[in-house]
Amino acid sequence: MTPLQSRRPLRRALHTALRTGVVTLVVFFSTALTTLPPVARTAQSAARASADSWSVRPTGTTGRSTFVMDSAPGSVVKDSVRVSNLSPAPLSLQLYGADAYNTPRDGALAYRQAGEAQTGIGTWVSLATNALVIPPGRAADIPFTLTVPADATPGSHTGGVVALNNAVEQSGRSSGVDVGIQRAIAVRIRLTVEGPLTPGLAVRAVHVDHDPAGRPFAAARATLSYTVVNIGNTALEPTVIPRISGVFGLRRTTFPARGLPLLLPGQSTRLTEVWSPAPGIDFLTASVRVSAAGVPQTSARTGQVALAWPTLGSVAALLAVLAVCLALIRRRRRGGAGAVS
Structure with a gap:
């Protein structure tokens, strides 16, 4: 009868260990399920459309949307830009040449502002005028020259002619301060200076x-x-x-x-x-x-x-439970074998 009595504590220990492991799993999985974040709702955003009251493009009827030029160092290129007033009121604008650059965040092409330092096309472009007032429904053709420096490096040089509206639009308040914005439109200049091209x-x-x-x-x-x-x-x-x-x-x-x-x-x-x-x-x-x-x-x-430390901790806890179960099984088996002998 001694061997039968020794197996009863073993069975109780195994049942206890298994119940502990099952409870642990249930707790972990129920926690993971009950704390899942709710499904994100699709945000409805209203797009605000506004038509520009002026346009800037190369002069002529050839359908050009940008200036594309190929020139040797030291050469001078002449062209003209057309600025059109599409509004029912007179339009006061500033014109200037600007360097182009890529924004670090998304790589979008942007142009230097009038007050920023220009080092490329922004300094090579000379406009016939930098300020003009266009009557409503009219357009003006502004000649300009682009002088390529004699030491200009071969390859691509990108910039533009920018038309900045002098009117300041109120866009609201930020931190108690009125915020105003000025709108600008640019027409791109893509100049390739003659010489070896090494894209990379x-x-x-x-x-x-x-x-x-x-x-x-x-x-x-x-x-x-x-x-x-x-x-x-x-x-x-x-x-x-x-x-x-x-x-x-x-x-x-x-x-x-x-x-x-x-x-x-x-x-x-x-x-x-x-x-x-x-x-x-x-x-x-x-x-x-x-x-x-x-x-x-x-x-x-x-x-x-x-x-993922929470997952690693859960796995470690389960392994610990299994290790305890195995240790109890081995101990009971050894004790049962000793009683039989």
Whole structure:
């Protein structure tokens, strides 16, 4: 009868350990389910459309939307810009030449303001007048000359002729201060200076940020950031294909190909992609491939260990429960074997 009596505590211990493990699992999963965030609602935003009261374009009837020029260093190019008043009131404008640049955030093409330092086309353009008043429904053709310096570097140089409305529009109040804005329209100048052309692109500073959820076994969020740089002397329109994958490619996401605006020589833009839901625990490999017409494809990659401490803690707790169960089983078996002998 002694062996039968020794098995009863063993069964009770096993039942207790199993109940503990089941309760632990239920608690963890119920916590993960009951604390899930609500489904985000689609925000309804009203688009505010406003028609421009003036237009700026190259003079002529050839349908040009931009100035495209090819010139040798030291040459002088002459052209004309047409400014049209589309409003029922007189329009007072300032005209000036401006350098173009890419905004760091999204690579959009922008132009230097009148008070900013100009180092390229902004200093090469000389307008017949820098101030004019156009009657309603009328247009004015303003001649200008573009003088290419003798030491101008070969390749692309981009800028524009900007027409700035002198009227200040009130856009509301911010921190108790009235805020006014001035609107401007630019017509682009794309100048290619004769000489060797060396187009080139590079991807730099590829990085993955892993943001785990605060609940066990919940999905995480991964953010891929990278910088695209124009390392050549030719303006390009790059296409970027980012990708993130887990170990052995079991979980991966390939983001849609992303076309960038015209990227000027020496300019760069920092971009981000978000992967959600992403694995909570994995080794993430991120790669970014960039290409453009006439440029060899280039890419860069990086790796990042993704850890979610709540999930790791849950797994550790379950392993601890299993270890206790195994220890009890071994102990009872040894005790039963000793009693039989």
